[in-house]
Amino acid sequence: MKSFMDNDFLLENDTAKHLYHDYAESMPILDYHCHLSPKEIAEDRQFENITQIWLGGDHYKWRLMRSNGVDEAYITGDASDREKFQKFAETLENAIGNPMVHWSHLELKKYFGYEGVLNGETAEDVWNLANEVLAKKSARDFIRESNVRLVCTTDDPADSLEYHAQIAQDPAFDVQIIPAWRPDAVYKIEKQGWNDYVKRLADSAGMPIESFADLLQALDRRLDFFVSMGTKSTDHGIDYMVFEPASDAELEAIFQKARRNESLSRKEQEQYKTALLLHLAKQYAKRDLVMEIHYGAIRDNNTKMFETLGPDTGYDSIGSYTPIEPVSRFLDALEKEDALPKTILYSLNPNDDAPIGTLLGAFQNSDAQGKIQQGSAWWFNDNKQGMIDQMTRLANLSVLGNFVGMLTDSRSFLSYTRHEYFRRILANLLGGWVENGEYPNDEKALKKLMENISYNNAVRYFGFDLEEAHV
Numbered sequence: 285m286k287s288f289m290d291n292d293f294l295l296e297n298d299t300a301k302h303l304y305h306d307y308a309e310s311m312p313i314l315d316y317h318c319h320l321s322p323k324e325i326a327e328d329r330q331f332e333n334i335t336q337i338w339l340g341g342d343h344y345k346w347r348l349m350r351s352n353g354v355d356e357a358y359i360t361g362d363a364s365d366r367e368k369f370q371k372f373a374e375t376l377e378n379a380i381g382n383p384m385v386h387w388s389h390l391e392l393k394k395y396f397g398y399e400g401v402l403n404g405e406t407a408e409d410v411w412n413l414a415n416e417v418l419a420k421k422s423a424r425d426f427i428r429e430s431n432v433r434l435v436c437t438t439d440d441p442a443d444s445l446e447y448h449a450q451i452a453q454d455p456a457f458d459v460q461i462i463p464a465w466r467p468d469a470v471y472k473i474e475k476q477g478w479n480d481y482v483k484r485l486a487d488s489a490g491m492p493i494e495s496f497a498d499l500l501q502a503l504d505r506r507l508d509f510f511v512s513m514g515t516k517s518t519d520h521g522i523d524y525m526v527f528e529p530a531s532d533a534e535l536e537a538i539f540q541k542a543r544r545n546e547s548l549s550r551k552e553q554e555q556y557k558t559a560l561l562l563h564l565a566k567q568y569a570k571r572d573l574v575m576e577i578h579y580g581a582i583r584d585n586n587t588k589m590f591e592t593l594g595p596d597t598g599y600d601s602i603g604s605y606t607p608i609e610p611v612s613r614f615l616d617a618l619e620k621e622d623a624l625p626k627t628i629l630y631s632l633n634p635n636d637d638a639p640i641g642t643l644l645g646a647f648q649n650s651d652a653q654g655k656i657q658q659g660s661a662w663w664f665n666d667n668k669q670g671m672i673d674q675m676t677r678l679a680n681l682s683v684l685g686n687f688v689g690m691l692t693d694s695r696s697f698l699s700y701t702r703h704e705y706f707r708r709i710l711a712n713l714l715g716g717w718v719e720n721g722e723y724p725n726d727e728k729a730l731k732k733l734m735e736n737i738s739y740n741n742a743v744r745y746f747g748f749d750l751e752e753a754h755v
Contacts, residue, residue: 288389288401289386289389289390289393293386293708294668294705294708294709294712295708295711295712295715296712296715296716297712297715297716297719298715298719299714299715299716299718299719299725299730300711300712300714300715300716301711301715302715303711303714303715303730303734304707304708304711304712304734307711307730307731307734307735307738308707308708308710308711308734308735308738309704309707310431311431311707311734311735311738311739311753312431312432312433312739312753313430313431313432313433313700313703313739314432314433314434314739314742314743314746314748314750315432315434315435315436315691315692315700316434316436316464316517316688316691316742316746317436317438317464317517317519317576317691317692317693318435318436318437318438318691318692318693318694318695318699319437319438319693319694319695320435320437320694320695320697321437321695322437322439322445322447322448322451322461322463323447324423324697325423325424325427325435325447325451325457325461326447326448326450326451326454328422328423328424328457329422329423330418330419330421330422330423331418331422331423332365332415332418333365333366333369333411333414333415333418334369334410334411334414334415334418335365335366335368335369336365337418337696337697337698338369338372338391338696338698339359339368339369339372341596341695341696342694342695342696343596343597343598344384344598345372345384346359346360346597346598347598348372348375348379348382348384349371349372349375350598352374352375352378352379354371354375358371359371360593360597366411369407369411370404370407373402373403373404373406373407373410374403374404374407376388376402376403377403377404382667383666383667383668383705386668386705387699387701387702387705388402389401389402390701390704390705391698391699391701392410392414394429394430394701394704395417395421395426395429395698396410396413396414396417397413397417398410398413398414423697424457424459426697426698426700427459427697427700428459430700430701430703432459432700433459433460433750434459434460434461434462434748434750435459435460435461435462436462436463436464436516436517437461437462437463437464438464438466438519439463439464439465439466439510440466440467440468440469441465441466441467441469441470441485441488441503441506441507441510442469442481442484442485442487442488442506443463443488444488445463445509445510445513448461448462448463448513448514449513452513452514460514460748460749460750462513462514462515462516462517462748463510463513463514463515464515464516464517464518464519465507465510465515465517465518465519465573466518466519466520466521467503467518467520467560467564468520468521468522469481470482470485470499470503470560471520471522471557471560471561473538473542473548473553473556473557474548474553478542479542479543479545482499482543485499485502485503485506486502488506489501489502489503489505489506490505491505495536495539496532496535496536496538496539496559497536499539500560500563503563503564503567504567507564507567507571511571511573515573516573516574516746516747516748517573517574517576517746518564518568518573518574518575518576519576519577519578520561520575520576520577520578521578521579521581522557522577522578522579523579523580523581523582523583523603524579524580524603524610525577525579525607525610525611525614526554526557526558526610527554527558527609527610527611527613527614527617528551528554528555528557528558529555529558529559529617530555530556530558530559534555535555535556535559538552538555538556539556542556558614561614562614562617562618565614565618565623565624565625565627566618566621566623568625569618569623569624569625570623572625572626572747573625573626574625574626574627574628574745574746575625575626575627575628576627576628576630576659577611577627577628577629577630578630578632578659578662579630579631579632580602580603580630580631580632580633580636581600581601581602581603581632581663582600582601582602582603583595583599583600584599584600585599585600585601586599601664602632602633602634602664603632603633604633608636608639608640608643611629611640611643612643612646615627615643615646615647615656616647619647624647624655626651626652626655626656626657626745627655627656627657628656628657628658628659628688629643629644629656629657629658629659630658630659630660630662631662632662632663632664632665634661634665634670634673634674637658637673637674637677637678638677638681640658641658641677641678641680641681641682642681643656644656644657644658644681644682645681645682652745653686653741653744653745654682654683654686654687654688654741654745657686657687657688657745658674658678658682658687659688659691660674660687660688660689660690660691660706661673661674661675662693663693666693666702668705668709671705671706671709671710672709672713675687675709675710675713676713684733684737685732685733685736685737686736686741687737687741688737688741688742688745688746689706689710689737689738689739689741689742690702690703690706690707690738703738707734707738710734710737710738711734714730714733714734718730735752735753739752739753740752740753
């Protein structure tokens with residue numbers, strides 16, 4: 285019997301162990317998509333206890349605790365931090381097969397030196413150990429300790445980016461913290477508060493927004509500002525992909541209706557969204573920016589709790605119907621105008637892996653090696669089996685060696701062990717194919733695959749000012 289999460293955790297054969305320990309383990313991290321707070325990095329936040337850094341804002345853990353019957357007072361309520369930690373520790377005992385067990389123990393081992401098992405009985409010892417470490421470390425320490433070279437935060441077009449400027453001017457911190465453009469607020473025209481947001485965008489762009497053309501101009505101005513701050517990537521969190529073309533006159537009429545707070549039909553919403561996304565994609569192509577598109581979620585299923593706690597609190601799910609046709613028509617419309625940027629597609633529904641994997645090949649060319657990418661297993665899929673399935677499908681249908689690899693997609697400074705988790709799974713996948721005679725035992729080729737998928741491909745693809753790493 286293997287020991288629980290030992291040094292060869294997830295590595296099932298000698299080739300896998302070699303690929304991970306000799307190549308992937310010491311590779312740096314490029315975190316090209318996350319939700320870390322630039323303010324907390326700029327101010328180098330120090331956390332008072334493990335609950336603050338571990339459970340604060342982490343809806344993965346919140347969902348798990350609710351599924352274990354934990355009262356909300358111990359999750360987002362007014363229970364003490366020590367009590368919340370206890371309830372999470374007790375939850376882990378029942379979570380066999382859930383990646384949270386793996387992630388939690390990887391983090392405890394790496395950042396706090398804890399080699400044991402977290403459960404209800406050990407919670408007090410872990411609490412004391414972790415808090416002793418946290419008294420000596422801050423947000424930046426965890427980033428450095430994780431061997432991170434560059435972080436892309438998620439930032440609204442109207443944001444001032446003042447904290448990014450503050451970080452860039454600080455010689456004491458040598459990790460690049462780059463803003464990534466995330467225009468969801470202006471995209472979701474049906475949401476309450478859209479009109480207020482347009483006013484905020486107008487203020488930040490320094491111009492009135494009285495027409496749809498003005499809106500696009502204001503966004504272009506802000507995009508240029510983001511680029512001046514180092515932006516190389518953009519991201520769109522959309523519930524489902526749309527493609528509903530409209531004339532300029534129709535778009536102007538839709539914009540004016542929305543400004544008058546009149547309700548829009550679903551078709552009108554989709555016409556606006558299609559036009560906005562097409563315009564932005566063309567701007568990304570002009571500026572050599574990468575466009576990331578995340579879709580396929582049903583958000584805020586539990587309206588009672590949404591009204592109580594707001595969004596991003598653990599009440600989302602996988603959408604059951606995420607057609608590929610609108611994605612194809614969107615990419616095709618851009619390709620017709622030679623305006624298709626480098627694009628990474630993420631669907632939350634794993635049933636979309638094969639459709640995306642085949643669609644990629646329809647739009648690849650020599651503009652970039654793997655110009656159109658399928659993103660890493662995302663959100664509800666970034667578990668062991670989800671990663672295996674996504675990479676296997678990608679390998680079957682495209683070129684796995686060009687894959688840009690793992691992203692953190694987290695609000696926690698301790699989540700960088702997810703890259704370790706991914707790299708162990710990748711090494712085991714490749715090692716299994718080699719030992720099964722499905723791929724040659726070519727040391728040079730295997731080294732290149734591990735290093736490129738772990739880090740180098742992302743450096744090249746996004747065009748960040750970083751050197752490729754070779755172990």
